[in-house]
Amino acid sequence: MAGTATHHGIPLRSGSGLSYRFDPGALGFELLPTGGPDWMARYEVLHTPEDLRRWVGQSRLDPTPEPEIGAEDVPAARALRDALWRIGLARVAGEGPADADLATLNAAAARPPLVPVIGQDGAAGWAAPATGAQVLSTVARDAIAVLTGPYADRIRICSGDNCALMYVDTSRPGRRRWCAMENCGNRHKVRAHRARQSGE
Known part of the structure; x- marks a missing residue:
């Protein structure tokens, strides 16, 4: 859109103190x-x-x-x-x-x-x-x-535990799950990895 800048998301800080950027898609x-x-x-x-x-x-x-x-x-x-x-x-x-x-x-x-x-x-x-x-x-x-x-039917809430951030899923496949990969997405990956290790 005319009048918009190159954009990489709103800067936020998680409850654990992690700084990350959240792009809600609109x-x-x-x-x-x-x-x-x-x-x-x-x-x-x-x-x-x-x-x-x-x-x-x-x-x-x-x-x-x-x-x-x-x-x-x-x-x-x-x-x-x-x-x-x-x-x-x-x-x-x-x-x-x-x-x-x-x-x-x-x-x-x-x-x-x-x-x-x-x-x-x-x-x-x-x-x-x-x-x-x-x-x-x-x-x-x-x-x-x-x-x-x-994208009216692609309004989502982050799937992360204790995260309620809302976004518009503008990804081509429509499978976005997280507010940001570096926040809730990474926490999920870490938990999944630990769960796999504990099950070995």
Whole structure:
């Protein structure tokens, strides 16, 4: 998509302190690891406009120019994220989403999105000034495109023990199981190896 940077995932840290990158497969789902509803609130990282700006810089959005984010954009981002969590979990469970969550998602998408531009050097960016509301609209529109597109049935929860990260499986065979191979995938391989050794 125009205006997106080369991207290798959102930087996260596991409970054991391992730093790794998590690519949920779509911009809309990159907002989810910042916290969430219910028990996920303990992982909340969006407290200030600077926190939201930091997330933009880590996401697949190219933060050029840096968006003008105000205090009102933080609760809006959290509300959108929490609605996306519940919509995604409902989809994984084969259930319909709550009307209130769809209304939150649709309201965010109804705002004007970021406008892609091309510079003299051929690089993509966003028309200035870029606002927090435009960022959230772009995120919401991307999520709607996923939820109504060819990957709508490929929304998954990581198969790792005690891991609830959600992602869109965009792999060609559609067999992705882990949030990241270097995190839950490797832990599974180690456990499987030890189990085989103990059975010998």
